[in-house]
Amino acid sequence: MNSLVSGIPVSFFLGLAGILFSIGVLGVLMRRNAVVIFMSVELILNSVNLVFVTFSKSLSNISGETIVFFVMAIAAAEAAVGLALVIAIFRHKKSTNVDELQSLKW
Numbered sequence: 012m013n014s015l016v017s018g019i020p021v022s023f024f025l026g027l028a029g030i031l032f033s034i035g036v037l038g039v040l041m042r043r044n045a046v047v048i049f050m051s052v053e054l055i056l057n058s059v060n061l062v063f064v065t066f067s068k069s070l071s072n073i074s075g076e077t078i079v080f081f082v083m084a085i086a087a088a089e090a091a092v093g094l095a096l097v098i099a100i101f102r103h104k105k106s107t108n109v110d111e112l113q114s115l116k117w
Contacts, residue, residue, distance in 0.1 A: 016068045024065040031058035045100070045107040049093045056086045 067075025
């Protein structure tokens with residue numbers, strides 16, 4: 012395994028991915044706005060993508076980059092469906108605060 016990716020050590024990329032993942036998890040757990048929660052989930056997915064690309068480049072294997080392509084497609088679908096749900100909830104409840112959503116009944 013090559014410990015450098017384009018002259019930068021692999022540990023730097025993994026450290027950055029860990030920081031991004033931690034920020035995303037804190038955003039999901041601490042925030043109450045649905046849009047911010049969806050942005051935090053996207054941050055988590057991007058940190059995982061960074062790990063996949065890092066190991067793909069360091070191992071000179073394309074399979075990690077292939078997985079990233081599928082993760083990005085799933086993230087785009089999740090963002091579209093999530094945004095549609097947030098808009099529908101906002102139209103009905105006039106708020107995107109997840110604490111005010113006690114049930115899924117309208």
